[in-house]
Each structure stands twice: as C-alpha cells, then as structure tokens.
Amino acid sequence: MRIHVDAEKCQGHNRCYALAPELFDVDDFGNAVVIGDGNVSPDLVERAKLAVANCPEFAITLSE
C-alpha cells in the first residue's frame, strides 16, 4: 500500500507525524512530507490508517 499527503490540503496539524513518525516527517514550516517513496510495509498499515483517520484536513490517503 502507498501513503500520500496532499500538500495543498495539509495545514501542518502534525497529527500524522505524531502518530506514525516511521511514515511521515515535517519540513521547516511544519508541513507533512511522506518519508521515502510512500510504500507502507505490512506492519505499518495500521499506523497509516490511524494517520488517515486523524488528519483534520482530510489530506492523507492510503491506496493499493
């Protein structure tokens, strides 16, 4: 599965970075960036789903 952050929607709430630091980093302005190519290993899928479900701006998507 792949995780994606919509940079237009992200406002820097940093929920994803707090919940899944293995998958997300933040830049100097506090906006979220996906670590690496966005591939989510099976053991991190639950974390990725949590990040999706806790983003106030609906900026994160998880796809096959």
Add this chain to the structure above:
Amino acid sequence: MTVYEPPVSIYGPVTDWATDFDHADPAYNRNAHAIWSELREACPVAHSDRYGGTWLPVTHETVREIAYDTENFTSRAVVVSTVVPDDPAPIGGAPPITSDPPFHHDARRLLLPPFSPKKIAEWEGEVRILCHSLLDAMEAKIAAGEPVDAALDYAQHIPVNVISRMLGFPLEDDDIFRGFVHDILESINGEPEERIRSFERIDAYLLAQIEDHRANPRDDLTSYLMDVEMYGEKLPDNMVGGVILLLLVAGIDTTWSAIGSSIWHLATHDEDRRRLVADPSLMTTAIEEFLRAYAPVTMARLVAKDHDFHGCPMKKDEWVLLPFPAANLDPAEFADADKVLIDRQENRHAAFGLGIHRCLGSNLARLELRVAVEEFIARFPEFVLDGTVDDVVWSVGQIRGPRELPIRVIRS
C-alpha cells in the same frame, strides 16, 4: 481571590439562545455543550442582533465550510465585539490571524519555522521545570492548610511564562499580559470607548517593548520579527506589534483554558483519572480527546459580501462565530460525540481550526498541555473539585475554560 469580573454588558442578559445568543453572557460558556446541542437540533446556523448582527453555525459541516471560504468571509477582525477594528484587509491588525490571502500566506511563513514541531520540542524540559515549581508552591499551600486552585495556582501561569520567554518580555509582567487578554477577549460587550482605550494601552506597552529590543537586540522572537524581511524589507513597527499582540493574546488563555478544562475533567471523572495515572500510554489519545471535547477556541470572521449561506441571508460586515468546539461535538462527524473517551483512536477534531488559519502555536499548545497534565497527575494522583461544579468559574467570550477551579488533593 476572584480574578474575573464579568464586563458590564450594553446588551443585558440573553433571553433566547436561538435568536438572541451572546457568547459573553456568563451562562454561555458554562452551558455551552447543552446550548450547542439544542441549537444543532433546531437550526444549523443561529442569529443574534447583538454586536451589529452575529451568526453562529454549530455543525461540523457549516463551521468547516466557512473556515475554508476566504472569499465570502474575511479574517480582518476575529474577535466579535462592540468595536469593529478599521484595519483594512488583507493585513488586519494582528497578522497573520487577521490576514486574508494572498498576504496571509507570506506573513505566516515568517512565523511557521519557530513554531515547527522540532523547534517547539526543545522547550519540553523548561515547561517541565516550570510545572514542577508551580506544583511545589501548591504543595506548600496545601501543607499550610490553604485552599488550592488548579486554574489560579497552576494553569494560568504556564503559557504566559513560556510565551513571555519566547518574546523576551519581562516575566514579572504576567499580570499585565493577563489583563490585556481579559480586555481583548472577555470585555467584548462593554462600551466601545473603553475598548478603544484598552487597545491604546496595549499598543503603548508593545511599542515600548519594541523600542527596548531596538536598543538591546537579543535572541528572541521579538528581535527575530524586527530583523526578518518580507518582500525585501523589514517589517514596519506596527506590523511587528500586531504579530506580537497575536502571539501574546493567542498564546496565553487558550492553552491556560485547555489545561484547566483537562484538569476539570480529571477532577470530576475519577475513573478516567485513575486509568490515566495507571497507564500513561493513554496520554496521547487522552490529550487529543480533551482537545476535542473541551476545545477552548471559537474563532470569528466578518461576512465579506452579501450572500446566502444555507438559507441564511448573510450581510456584509456581520459577524460569524466559528465555534470549533461545537463542530467537535457534532454527532454527524464523531461517534459518541457527547462522550469523553480517553482512548479514542480516530479523532479528526478541529480544536486548532481548519484551513489556512490553523493555529500557529498548536505544537506549543500540545506540548504545554501534555506536560502540564502529566506533571499534575504525577504529583496529585487523587484530587476532586473543592465544592461543587457551581464553584467553578468559567471564562466569557470566544475562549472557553475555567478561570477558577478550586480542587482538593486527597492524600492516602
């Protein structure tokens, strides 16, 4: 020991919450959850003639829609009151919170780096030391048989100390800063002339601080703002003052309220407090749930142009309150919205706003709130309200939180 005197309203008491609401009526914040619930059933957007006309959306859908709509709603003024500031858009009097696009984006980028999560994390040790010293003082009062108050002795001191140090302002001026916050955010329905005079007092204080920093530059946010460039030029003093005003006002009673509300919950819910003491791994979800259920901040907009909003005929220059706390309690968006679940896993709450004006200080607020709650329950695992819920004094206006929170610490 009352710190709060309700302002003398020019409007009088509220007669009907659906058609004559006033968020500065002391009954509003005290009963906010019930009022929002009733309004949500009756109409998604209430209206009051007070303040020259004010709208109050209470559903997550309508609050979100307005937060994202910078065409029909301007942030030129964000505190509903008897005085509409004449600072023009898109800059406003306290940028970037009072700014509209495109200026907003560029002004906000100046401030984002010092408030990024990695920069803010560096403050954790200092916040913890501050909490320890406040708790030591509370212990001394308890030992002397004196009453203690979690708002007056603890919550109110934490954010003002941190933001004063960030700005490089005198720590002993904390009473003055809380006075400014009270004047701006609570004294909103008094005589307009008095409000204008209070703004003048604040401007004079801030300009004196800017002059002091000009004479003695130092490594703090004030000197940073005086040095940073926008469009190739340094910021004029009035913009530096406006930004500082925002940081000072937004950084103080918001987090103070969140800390107080969280402690209020733990004082009135033994099971949650004991569970959190026994299992600190719940702290992350508990803090987010406190932020959802007791979000302190309602923002505001001015209607930018006449338009129809969900059947409401909104007129230019009317106020619109944006109660993110009400959005957070909307059952259409949250399962068990009216229950506080400290292990809630999915929590898309909007305590820090939605859209381009997301609270700039959210990382600092979260840090202060988490450390304050962690240290409080570590020191006082067992405590209850001293008296009844009626002995708790709530703020008035757009920031909701306990201003007096008498507690009794129980020793085994």
